[in-house]
Amino acid sequence: MKNSLYCSLFILLILSASCSSIRVVKTEPADNFALSSYQTFAFSDIESAGDIPQSRFFRSQVDALKTAIEKQMARKGLRRVDTQPELMMNIGIKIDEKTQTRQTDIRSDPPNYIGQRRYTWRSREVEVGKYRQGTIDVHLVDPKRNELVWRGIVEGIVPNKPEKLQKQIDEGMEKLFDKL
Template sequence: MKILHYLGLIGLLLATGGCSSVRVVKTEPAPNFTLTNYRTFAFSDIESTGDIPQSGFYRSQIDALKKSIESELVRKGLRRVDTQPDLMMNIGIAVDEKTQTRETNIRTDPPFYIGQRRYSWRSQEVPVGQYRQGTVDVHLVDPKRNEMVWQGVVEGILPKKPEKLQKVINEGMAKLFDHL
């Protein structure tokens, strides 16, 4: 009986471990790209405009993203330098406010009535929540050839708490760079 209990617990852990809010959208290496041909990297300057990028919270998250990328590249055998890197790292970030909806159903929800004399019944989208979806686009550029040699895109749901956000950033970069 205990064996069944433990097997059920292991199955539950595996099922919940597979549910992630982060997914790799695409990875695209250049022809003949091999990471072992490079030893060092550096980050390109990140330019931003508007109100949000000027906030301290935004800057701290950019630093957290760079730190996560750096740890993944160090794990792959590269090291960060300030001058004359073999690879330049370019990062693009987009955060979109999204609305989660559900559709009313004539069978289970009361239908929506439209019109005075022209009767029609419709199902409609009902907003049920707001969330933020973040997308990170990472480009590895060979500065000697001035050519992009690898591109990866990852996206996920961004939690509101900063400590959970750091976990999502680390998870996303680990998944992305596993494809490198």
């Protein structure tokens, strides 16, 4: 009985971990790139335009992203400095409003009756909901050679609640930097 309970809990844990909405899209290291040959890093200046990047909420989330990245880099043995870093980090953030749709099906959406023996039915896209998809693109640049040495892209669904967003940022950066 206990074994089946533990087995069920283990399967539930694996299923919940595999349902994450965050995925690493791509990582591209440069030829002969070894993170162990670097000890320090710094963030590039962030330039932004428009209303959203100027908001206090957006700036706080960028700071949270930097904190999550700094934590992952410290795990890899690098420390953040303000002057003469061995690596510069550039962060790109893109958030798109998406529409979730489903296609109608004759089994679930019966045909319309137009008149005497004139039934019609067309397949069409029906809007189900809206969501925001975020993409973070991280570039590591060697400033001495002015060369891109590593690039990683992670994307996921952006939650509406700030506490969930912070958890999502931490999880996304952990997944991305595990590939570094």
